Amino acid sequence: MAADPMYRRIAEDLRSKIEAGELARGAQLPTEIELRDQYDASRNTIRDAIKWLATNGLVETRPGQGTFVVVRLDPFITTLSADPETGLGGGEGDAAFAEVRDRGRSPSASEARVEVQAARGNVALRLRVPEGTQVISRRQERFIDGTPWSLQTSFYPMTLVASGAHRLLDATNIPGGSVAYLRHALDIVQVGYRDSVVVRTPDHDESTFFKLPDDGRIPVISLMRTGYQASDAGPTPFRVMITVLPADRNQLVINSGDVPGTPAAAVRP
Amino acid sequence: MAADPMYRRIAEDLRSKIEAGELARGAQLPTEIELRDQYDASRNTIRDAIKWLATNGLVETRPGQGTFVVVRLDPFITTLSADPETGLGGGEGDAAFAEVRDRGRSPSASEARVEVQAARGNVALRLRVPEGTQVISRRQERFIDGTPWSLQTSFYPMTLVASGAHRLLDATNIPGGSVAYLRHALDIVQVGYRDSVVVRTPDHDESTFFKLPDDGRIPVISLMRTGYQASDAGPTPFRVMITVLPADRNQLVINSGDVPGTPAAAVRP
DNA sequence: GCAAATTTGTTCGTATGTATT
DNA sequence: CAATACATACGAACAAATTTG
Numbered sequence A, B: 001m002a003a004d005p006m007y008r009r010i011a012e013d014l015r016s017k018i019e020a021g022e023l024a025r026g027a028q029l030p031t032e033i034e035l036r037d038q039y040d041a042s043r044n045t046i047r048d049a050i051k052w053l054a055t056n057g058l059v060e061t062r063p064g065q066g067t068f069v070v071v072r073l074d075p076f077i078t079t080l081s082a083d084p085e086t087g088l089g090g091g092e093g094d095a096a097f098a099e100v101r102d103r104g105r106s107p108s109a110s111e112a113r114v115e116v117q118a119a120r121g122n123v124a125l126r127l128r129v130p131e132g133t134q135v136i137s138r139r140q141e142r143f144i145d146g147t148p149w150s151l152q153t154s155f156y157p158m159t160l161v162a163s164g165a166h167r168l169l170d171a172t173n174i175p176g177g178s179v180a181y182l183r184h185a186l187d188i189v190q191v192g193y194r195d196s197v198v199v200r201t202p203d204h205d206e207s208t209f210f211k212l213p214d215d216g217r218i219p220v221i222s223l224m225r226t227g228y229q230a231s232d233a234g235p236t237p238f239r240v241m242i243t244v245l246p247a248d249r250n251q252l253v254i255n256s257g258d259v260p261g262t263p264a265a266a267v268r269p
Numbered sequence C: 001g002c003a004a005a006t007t008t009g010t011t012c013g014t015a016t017g018t019a020t021t
Numbered sequence D: 001c002a003a004t005a006c007a008t009a010c011g012a013a014c015a016a017a018t019t020t021g
Helices: A006-019 A031-039 A045-054 A093-102 A122-125 A178-186 A204-209 B004-018 B032-039 B043-055 B091-100 B121-127 B178-186 B204-208
Strands: A059-062 A066-069 A077-078 A107-109 A113-116 A134-144 A145-159 A190-200 A221-231 A236-246 A250-257 B059-062 B065-067 B078-079 B107-109 B113-118 B134-144 B149-159 B190-200 B220-229 B236-246 B250-257
Touching: A006 A031, A006 A045, A006 B178, A031 A045, A077 A093, A093 A107, A122 A221, A122 A236, A134 B113, A145 A204, A145 B078, A178 A190, A178 A236, A204 A236, A204 B250, A221 A250, B004 B032, B004 B043, B032 B043, B043 B059, B078 B091, B091 B107, B121 B220, B121 B236, B149 B204, B178 B190, B178 B236, B220 B250
Parallel strands: A077 A250, B078 B250
Antiparallel strands: A059 A066, A107 A134, A113 A134, A134 A145, A145 A236, A190 A221, A190 B250, A221 A236, A250 B190, B059 B065, B107 B134, B113 B134, B134 B149, B149 B236, B190 B220, B220 B236
């Protein structure tokens, strides 16, 4: 008779009540004991139903408080394509901040945390240096209206510092952005960039910073940007930037050719 | 005493064995009974540990068979930016197929499933038509080397058919793509497009087609492309295309300015 | 093709721990 | 401190899916 197990039927029932608005955003569900009586099941079965709703991102449980319908965060939009007027790459330092302010929201960022590291894996591959080569890593935490928004880490070969770009080692933000700084200091011009977008589960650091549940329910969007300068051998990489964005509060937009001047609307899920 | 609960410690132990290669990709874990004896815990606690590994994408359980270390699918890369030579939008019909073949893999697609629907939500908003306006929906299922790769649905206002684009109603694939067809048939030229990228949990249809676990562990990347034609009032939308890609086997690439001619390498997780 | 064995899935009951109010 | 609510852990039984003999 019962095609689906009981916990799934209970979960579906609760889901429909949430989607019908019967249980509002942020509202508290009945307690496990109350649900046990309502559905005439054991508390463990109710917990299975709630667990299913939780892994599907519909509710969240808070020990000692109860189970609540999740409130969807107001999504923020990052435009990846370069601004045709400024030529600035989307999602980077000042360009990203300007986009946030354009939408009437308030961005902020931590000071840069600077480290010298050995290049590994994706970074070494994209900077075209051997594994273990010394690189500068500059990491910044960003917020919108106070909520954690992105983790951005940029990597530069140490050779740039030897050539005179000493400010890359400053643990302060570089006004105007490092791309502009490298243009002025070393005449390195970013002629193009390539973004690779991957969706994955957050690591422990990321879960902590973004306050994501540590069970990997909410994925992050990892955006790796390789910046190129011109050379006789064609475009040559000089920087790699990795931006990590929680998927529950971020959308990406890419423009190509002629598009309306009005900003892109958020996609409603 | 125990900082972490037992099920987490067991999960972490198994995780380290997986990451150390002690448990190979695709290998079967010991059965729940064996693990119960190994860790001296109850079967339910073992199951909690396995469930944690499963929601974190490290293992998958198959009823009647056992629990297995997941094998990561060879990721496929879709380039969203327009090809500077052909001007063709990335990820669309022929362009997408060419990219797959370039990488030595074999694409295939179902015939288009055509329906006439009432425009709703995002589609109505982006086509700039009132909710309920009749639109044509053309849906296609795509595969790479036999595994489900993407679900693509395009929406066109019915007025295009009235103007003479009758083939939009044919339940067959339009050779060269519908953008080229509309250019020839109605002189509608796509002067630009805007992509919106959202990550979300799959719906039931998508879970079925992509053979994803129905608990929402693996998200999908939803790519909504609005195509614009020129008009006196600026770029005007004439089509919306929604491509849904499972996040566990897809990466996106966006090029801007001068980048190397060599294809982008996959990001290693 | 069928039956048995194996393995995971569901559901109950119970007890105790931990976080919050 | 007490009450409330969720978290962890144990044990047990039967169901369902799959493989094997």
